[in-house]
Amino acid sequence: MAEKTIESLSKALGCVQQLRTSVCDVFRYLAEGNAEPCDDDAQRKQYVVGLKETLNVVTRKLHDVEEGVNVLSMPPNTFQLGNTGQLSHDPTQDMQLLYGHLLDSYKWTEKVRDYASFASPVWSQNGVKRSQNLVVKKRRLQMQTSHCQPQQHVDAILNTIGRSFMDMGLLISRPCGANSAVVQVTLDRVLQAVITFKGLLIEWVMIRGYDEPMSTEDGRVDLWTPSDYHVFRKVSENAQAAMVHYYGPLHPEFSARSYLTWIHSYVNLFSAPCVKCGSRLQNAMPPTWRDFKSLQPYHEDCKS
Numbered sequence: 001m002a003e004k005t006i007e008s009l010s011k012a013l014g015c016v017q018q019l020r021t022s023v024c025d026v027f028r029y030l031a032e033g034n035a036e037p038c039d040d041d042a043q044r045k046q047y048v049v050g051l052k053e054t055l056n057v058v059t060r061k062l063h064d065v066e067e068g069v070n071v072l073s074m075p076p077n078t079f080q081l082g083n084t085g086q087l088s089h090d091p092t093q094d095m096q097l098l099y100g101h102l103l104d105s106y107k108w109t110e111k112v113r114d115y116a117s118f119a120s121p122v123w124s125q126n127g128v129k130r131s132q133n134l135v136v137k138k139r140r141l142q143m144q145t146s147h148c149q150p151q152q153h154v155d156a157i158l159n160t161i162g163r164s165f166m167d168m169g170l171l172i173s174r175p176c177g178a179n180s181a182v183v184q185v186t187l188d189r190v191l192q193a194v195i196t197f198k199g200l201l202i203e204w205v206m207i208r209g210y211d212e213p214m215s216t217e218d219g220r221v222d223l224w225t226p227s228d229y230h231v232f233r234k235v236s237e238n239a240q241a242a243m244v245h246y247y248g249p250l251h252p253e254f255s256a257r258s259y260l261t262w263i264h265s266y267v268n269l270f271s272a273p274c275v276k277c278g279s280r281l282q283n284a285m286p287p288t289w290r291d292f293k294s295l296q297p298y299h300e301d302c303k304s
Helices: 002-035 041-071 082-089 093-125 151-163 230-245 252-268
Strands: 168-173 180-187 191-198 201-209
Touching: 002 041, 151 168, 151 180, 151 252, 168 252, 180 252, 191 230, 191 252, 201 230, 201 252, 230 252
Parallel strands: none
Antiparallel strands: 168 180, 180 191, 191 201
């Protein structure tokens, strides 16, 4: 069907081309006839006869064009674009592209409406309920309680996680109430971290060097002051990104254990080379990124 339509369209275009050629022949004949004076009646009659023949050719070609156009079928879906149809006549290239996009959107909308009209009677005949019984079962919503765990339960889980790492110590305090825990992490002689928990959900983390103070002048745990070292500020940024990655309110114990395991992978911060480039330093920085799955070290420029 498509090949037949293309053949008819090609034939109609050929007829149009022949019509344009015959019209050009008429104007050429007129231009050449005016160049020579016609004093004799026989020459005038011969000139008129030739003009009629060229006009008859135009008539025949026009008839061929009409026949070729009548064979072509109209598009199945015609769009009433209103005044927006004038965009196709704008000589500006941007406006011509806009008309094409507008036509595509109309076609897409028409398809959606057709599919919706076909689907509506099917859905109305087949009910979405599994049975005809009018028994309505209410599903009990599972409440998220990982942010309001008992204090003893949170302390027991964190202490269990801390005992699984021989070179990492955890110190738990609650300066902001019983439901919020501040955990000071000491990782060997490499770094220190302050992690704030709301129940078992991690809310904030700050990484500092091993020799930096972790308390303010009044003896409170310092939660906000960034490290003086650029390397630990970069580690803090990565730790905050990991905090979002390991966020898991449905499995808070697994989330907390995974995050502290990820923190523990920085025990070789200054000794392990980058997995990708094999160097320990790049731009005077050690590999400050740890992969979330393999925990392997990468430089910031090598992790992508």
